[in-house]
Amino acid sequence: MSLVDQLKDQMKEAMRAKDKVRLGTIRMALAAIKQIEVDNRETLNDDQAIAVLTKMVKQRRDSIAQYEAAGRDELAQAEAGEIRVLETFLPKPLSEEEVAELVDATIQEVGASSMADMGKVMGALKPKVQGRADMASIGALIKAKLK
Structure with a gap:
């Protein structure tokens, strides 16, 4: 349905x-x-x-x-x-650990190595977490990992 x-x-x-x-x-x-x-x-x-x-x-x-x-x-x-x-109509939210794993996997997937690649990572990650995690907190996590 x-x-x-x-x-x-x-x-x-x-x-x-x-x-x-x-x-x-x-x-x-x-x-x-x-x-x-x-x-x-x-x-x-x-x-x-x-x-x-x-x-x-x-x-x-x-x-x-x-x-x-x-x-x-x-x-x-x-x-x-x-x-x-x-x-109640949105998918079950992801835990912090699941979000961190997805971010790490996506960084590896797109081959990101610097802040210049943040847009690529966000673009690849957005469809995976749509409605299940806050994109602002994910952006902060990506920034921390790409420094």
């Missing part, structure tokens, strides 16, 4: 359960996916849909930081609730 189909099924379940937060978040995710499909005139595959959901989670994390800085805890909690719903 595709990710979009899972989202639609879970939307129906949330309607039946009258879970407004889950329903609203799933509808928002489906709307974001549909918007990209309409804009690009193509149907998104699971990897592309995961990228959309990952972007939505990242946006919410940024919003939480801003809301907390402004003292708006109720809005930060609402965003955190949306993150919890979105994360």
